[in-house]
Amino acid sequence: MTDTTNALPPAEGLLTIGSFAARARLSPKALRLYDRLGLLRPAHVDDTTGYRYYRAAQVERARLVFLLRGLDMPLARIAEVVERQETDGQAAADLVTAYWADVEERLAGQRTLAHYLRGRLSGRSSELYATFEVHTVDVPEQWVITEKRHTLVEELPVWIPASLARLEAAAEECGGTTGSPFVVYHSEVSQESDGPVESCVPVADPEAARTWAAQHARAWNTTARLEPAHRLAYTRITKAQVANPQIHAAYEAVEAWLTEEGHTYAGPCREIYFTDWDTSGPEDEVCDIAFPIQPG
Template sequence: MTISEFGRRTGLSHKALRLYDVSGLLTPAQVDPANGYRWYTEEQLERARRISVLRQLDMPLATITEVLAGTDEEALIRLDRWWAAEEATTAARRATLQYLRDRLARTGTSGLTPRPVHTRDVPATKIASIRAETDQQQLIGVIVSCTDEIMTYLHKAGATVTAGSWVIYHGAVTPDAQATVEVCVPFGGLVDPDGRIGIRVEPAHHEAYCTITMDECAYPRIMLAYDLVFDWVRANGIPDAGPPREVYFANCQSIPRDEPAVDIALPVHNRKP
């Protein structure tokens, strides 16, 4: 069928179909070498309609390509993973909006109620991890999707997830600049690396930390928790010993957003008594 007929039956414009052709997402079954006319087949209708629906969800083209790359079962897993990341991002944005409203209305305090900074020893831990580049806007989605990807792989491999997860910041993630983050999930059992999922041992260390809620985890309020930990470390004259991290309690997404759910932690040198 012609591009006009195909567009009518799928609800896609000529511009969209040309874009999907260039991107490799939906290539015409045939292109006339003489006049460049594009022709499509009945078998391409379902894929085109799925693309149209996914675009209505504002899914990026690169993600649509991943979702439609395999079987329907694999597509469902990728779709659910992406949507969970979108919902987590929306919740974080809502908390950020409330923070800003409080500041503008002058009804809040400093944005973070006083709380203690503690220290603890963390044993060497076997982890599965994914490293990814992200900026502040995409951060929550990256954390959620990578955590789900690792969890799914570990469960399929017969491993046991032994605790909550954490995210190590190997650089400063800001609204204007990307940096490397490492999403880590501890586990027990024998598991091989797979694709971008690496397996390693996180070294034993001593760390300083404070605990915050999921609402307080939203940017920029979370930066106040980081300030609290870093200021405590400096005030006590303790050198830091590694990159900062956010340690998420097990099933933290199901914890009420105003209850403790995340530790903001910084590895430090242990001062012997």
């Protein structure tokens, strides 16, 4: 049955939904939504009529929910903030600060992406690619230990460093590292496509590598394999350029160069991390964006 503003409260101190909505400066419709979402439950619901009743003390929570929804905050985080606010206002404020920092970081990335897309759609792609110099290098065959995983793009910033750290630690059991770690993209990785992606570390001892990979295959989907000799076309980017959309522009710059030079792809693209990420600054070169190509 529909709540009414004229229904009598079942006990002194309770407000009808209409009276409470007026005091909270919200609509009854909004209050019903907050109830349905589990963000603001009525103090009492009449078993017979279904009328909702609230306490005056719930006004502050109702207004807080309304304001937090204005930030497009997810429901789970709203619930966390309003619950924390009742016992620790500063902790609740810190939750809002952390959420908004995430929002601003996302907006900054989207702003940069919009700038990139405007240039691309207006036919100025060549200007975007001009900052990336493309070179080639011949890489000898090498044994690598690897982890492979299906993952979406938002998980990469966590999984890549974690997997490479595990592999570099394991390399000590495999004769040590013999080259820079790299990440191979066997298929598209995006918000809709999950690869797979393979983290790789070159090692010196093939037999030890095979033994280690067999021992850890179940936990980390590890392998040891021989990476054949190949030629790479690559461009070098800074730590700041690893972020979207700059890294996409780097990939497209190499692909545009391959088309212009008439080269043929010989394998999946990869990112080669040749220096310590944690100690590098935003303008330090940290990574090669590379494509295997046919020699010639």
